[in-house]
Amino acid sequence: MKGRGKAMRCKQVELLLAEYYENSLDPDDKKRMELHLAECETCRLRLKEIEETFRLLTKDSVPPPEENFWTNFLPQVRSRIEAEDKPRFTPFPKPRLAFALMSVLVAVTLSFFLFNVDKKNLAEFQAEPVMETIFTESELSSYSDQLAEILSSQGDESLPIEVFLSNEEREDLELTEKLLDEDYLSQRNLNSMLDELNLRELKQLEEDIKDLQIGDIL
């Protein structure tokens, strides 16, 4: 122990009193303990308390079990071992396997619901009025024809429509024209173009198209 050879202090002695009483200290510690006890009344008192407590605890005996307990003990252990060795039908013989299976099931169920929610969200998103839901392809095509017809009847000298429009309206018109472009329709690039717009822009576009009186403008 620490401080070997030096005189012991009360705190050190207190820690070793039980071992001293049990005679399990090494000779050096025992000698130093005895030197301290010879001089310290407090520690002698503590040692006495330990002696008395141990004396009480020694009186505590284990009551003998019933008469044939020991005769039956080994057979009982053996029958328990045999009983546990017998294969029992359990749907999940290994709890870890059952747990793993349960986790997979939960994960699949959750992902199923989450997937459904995503689909709903997607449906909601798609339900947002975009060009294709306002005008069918044939309608767009007919507008395109009308536009071409009107423009050709007005000739090259006619004033461009853009002159009467504000900047915003002009942009909308450009976009509408772009959307009405046959190439766009034939290539089905409408969606890819709309994809580039965010939701707010799409809503704005929808409002603008609703308000846009193509015939009046032309």
Place this chain on the structure above:
Amino acid sequence: MKDEKDSSLVRRFKKGDEKAFNQLVIRYQKKIYHLIYRMIRNHQDTADLSTEVFVRAYKGLKGFEERSSFYVWLAKIAVNLCINFSKRERFRSFLSIFDLSEKPAVTNSPAETMEEEELKLAIDGAIKNLPPRQRSTFVLKFYQGLSHQEIAEIMEISEGAAKANYFQAIKKLKKLLYQYR
């Protein structure tokens, strides 16, 4: 062979000799029973747990690497079972606060005098009052005579921690049994 060493019996069992295991049970049944009784303090639970110790020993003996003595290994099973049992009991006794039905007093030997009975109950209460790890350390050292090193091995703690547990257990017992000294 009556004095055959534990290690020899263990090896025989590992080779498939079931009788070797029986000999180990007979050799240590009382010591294990006493160890458990000192911690649990009632016969019925002690009997059940003692059986459980040997059933678990049977299952695990083939994997026993003999780094410690057979008894230290066996005591480790017993102590772990007792600690888990004590934890469950603490929870049950907490729940029993709400159970108002009267419980019969358990006495093992009616011939005991009142004084002895009172002392026995006081020791019962004092030991049960120790936290499970201190209780195990105290029983292993005081009643079973194991060294701090062996206790450290059983409890999977350092030797210093085993000594500290023992010191704390004695300190509490001294306080709890003060009036009976």
